Amino acid sequence: MGSPNGRGHRSPPVARAPGSPRAVGPVCVGKMAAVSLRLGDLVWGKLGRYPPWPGKIVNPPKDLKKPRGKKCFFVKFFGTEDHAWIKVEQLKPYHPHKEEMIKINKGKRFQQAVDAVEEFLRKTKGKDQASSHNSTEEKNRRNSSEERGKQSAGEEKRKASLSEGKVKKSTGEGKKRVSSVSSERGSKSPLKRAQDQSPRKRGRPPKDEKDLTIPESSTVKRVMTGTVAGFKWPPSVSEPVKDSDPHFHHFLLSQTEKPAVCYQAITKKLKVCEEETGSTSIQAADSTAVNGSITPTDKKIGFLGLGLMGSGIVSNLLKMGHTVTVWNRTAEKCDLFIQEGARLGRTPAEVVSTCDITFACVSDPKAAKDLVLGPSGVLQGIRPGKCYVDMSTVDADTVTELAQVIVSRGGRFLEAPVSGNQQLSNDGMLVILAAGDRGLYEDCSSCFQAMGKTSFFLGEVGNAAKMMLIVNMVQGSFMATIAEGLTLAQVTGQSQQTLLDILNQGQLASIFLDQKCQNILQGNFKPDFYLKYIQKDLRLAIALGDSVNHPTPMAAAANEVYKRAKALDQSDNDMSAVYRAYIH
Template sequence: MADTYKLGDLVWAKMKGFSPWPGKIIPARDNVKKPSKKHCHFIYFFGSENYAWIESANMKPYFQYKGRLMNANKTSTFKEAVDCIEKYIGENNILVPDLKEDTNDTNHEEKSITPPKERKIKGTPKRRPNSDASNVGSSGSAKRLKTESIKLKDSSLTISPTSHNSKARVSALLNRPVHIERPETPPLDVGSVSQTLKDKKIEPSGLKFGFLGLGIIGSGIVKNLLNSGHSVMVWNRSSEKCGDFVNAGAKEMMTPSDVIAAADITFSCVSDPQVAKNMVFGNCGVLQEISADKGYVEMTGIDADTSQDIAEAISSRGGRYLEAQVQGSKVQAEEGTLVILAAGDRSLFDDCQSCFQAMGKNSFYLGEVGNASKMNLVLQVMAGVTLAGLAEGMALADRAGLQQKDVMEIMELTSLACPLMIEKGKAIIEGGFPTHLPLQHMQKDLRLGMLMGDTLELPLPLTAATNEVFKHAKRLGYGEHDVSSVYIRTRF
């Protein structure tokens, strides 16, 4: 079949393992070896500013397939590429043909579609003379080539290493996106009562409760404690988070020790074991006011040793201690459907029952201090390895040219289907990663799980490998994103 493309045409060009990408056919440099296959064109890719030899069979006219293909990829780099080509079209006054899309074509096989003849492109992006294009293979497998600076003639659009596109060029061979900004967490409507909480018909305890830490999980828990009629005093390191809870009936205290002094039972839910210990042993901390008539419940994700240290300190002052680890994330905390794993003082567990009913759908008493922390880490290790497997599978599907939405649709019909896989799979497809469970918290739990394995002399090779994947994603800047953003590391 005859090749209908020519120099200057704007196209959608598809490399193996990548989504169709907006580009332009340009002349190849003399020192660039052309592949042996027929009907190949040298393509300049907008946004990433790279080059590759692409067969005509893997190209589509830009305007004719714009409506269908411009929404096929949701990554920030792809959107940037579309913005670049649209800006180029506008600044060069390229005529947009009035064409109907061929909606019956579902693959990238070559068809006798003549690209619109009325488009005229005045400029051609060129490489600097000293750019090395010698690594374009003659085997027909296209490889993108990096360029340092590109200027489109007869256009005011100049792209230089200092422009906003420079980040996109750093990892061009893998089409690595620039850092995805973490979506802002919508404000919590403290006054809204979930149907789940209404159905529980909880009779609140007459005791006074304190709560230290109003993070993602803590905020949802306190919301349900207030809406179920409990008396709650709150403290948070950044006091501005307390405002909505005060308006809903909570009382804000100045220090953690003030909360302990005013409350009968105080819950703590902070970011990690070190912060949990600082809350207890630090200035104006828990130990200053703990006494025989006080109870302290540690809900922070910690290891058994840290929990034991806190328990001994509380007990030495006559207080009661309970560790109450939670399974669930933002949605479960706000709806009151967490799973609570408790260990320690049994009488304190009983006194907290109305609170646990407001927080979750089940609470388990697991015996002596440390058991709940161990159980939580076991479950977190399983969840972390599962999420890494999901992320790698979705990355593999994308690189293989499969539609991720098809992967999810089929997976939901198999024994792999579970709320975690479905929820995080959808987050990967959407690509925004709004925080329900911070990635850095999962990495912390994987690290603690490995330490527990070391103590028990149990090899955990899968956990160790998964921890490295999460550590790298955290280093890339995704620590405060949702745990599903581990996909960024596995994909790129």
């Protein structure tokens, strides 16, 4: 729920709601009269140090208990992966305060959240209009049916009258009475049938009409009337809300507002899988709601390195309520995170000495060593009990050396390189590969949930580095093959777009394939994973193979193509820019 403005605004005190059994508590907004908030309402919610954010009051999951203490609502926030119990005094109705909130918050993510609210309202309004249209059609249908019934009855009377005239002429007055009675019956029966078919006769709508009627939500009615109060509320807070909002797909469980040290509580919502190899996977119970169920650790977190991956990681740590101190070699990169609530560390040593667990994510083995062993480096801040987690993708020898020096000072060490890219980092959907201190791995549980969808514990130090290099070797080789296929299609007169369409319909279909091919077809090589880093990983993977006398000819061939791309000044472009090595 990040925003460039980390400062919020104090909400006025809460007054009790008189006489309303379903009102949790009216919110006093400035000089406005008290407004009762109900299930389904759109609101501005303030959580901790974050500025007010647009959300919707919804029912919490069945297994999620309401926190004790002050009364609160369960709110799902628009434009983020957040939802939480929010105290009543930290809530304001959405529409009366929209202009006020937009003026004080100009952040891009905030504007995206407001746009998501407006899109939700447009769709809801469209549904209500469709319902109204259907009701009008049903009314017209009933009226038409009644008219047809009346016309039918009139026709029967006319026929009966003609019949009665004929009887008078042929049988005389005595038989006329019989014919008249018979005619009366004949005229009444079809009219009665027509009336029975009409919904007006019974005084209630038919079953199909009920299906077409969709009650308006309080939020939509507020939009239509332009008032804060004076509209009907949903039937009961206890009734489930049918939430059709597309922005809320990913919410299942709640982030609690109060920090606590409770790895045990977190693991109740996890699947822990032991494999035959001895590796352990800690995985979110539902992959569509991976980081919506996080109780942040009360340990102080440090983070060193705010590159493509580190920036997204820190943003998610802050968003999920962790206390984070940041440092970056280029200090200006820290500014945004300071605005979001992070603290600034002047040196790596200072960050480590003031924090309980310090994470680092830098570019290569040299940078990782310099960060630990250099002037004012990590090692100078290590004392017994201090924890260091290196998330850089490096070789096993480097990470083993770093682990030894950290542990020699009484510190605890964990390697935890991540598989993913900038977008997955921003979305909190990384895959974490960890090895080293198992207890530290468990202490990092809430952090790993905030930044990723799955984490694996792979045993002793060095195993995660090896596994990460193998993963990136496969990815880098695949990317080179994609580029080779697209260029071959081009030179043989085949459509590159058609090739992509065919691949997307086959067994190779994946988000990675589609995104990278789209980058190439559009000529967009904005970095999501730097080309120079995938080449570095290929080089390290080849060296890993050499160390155990295992051939890696495919990786070696791909590495040469990436080296050519680097020679063409593609180092700081996305890895998909390897395509340019084939067309020059």
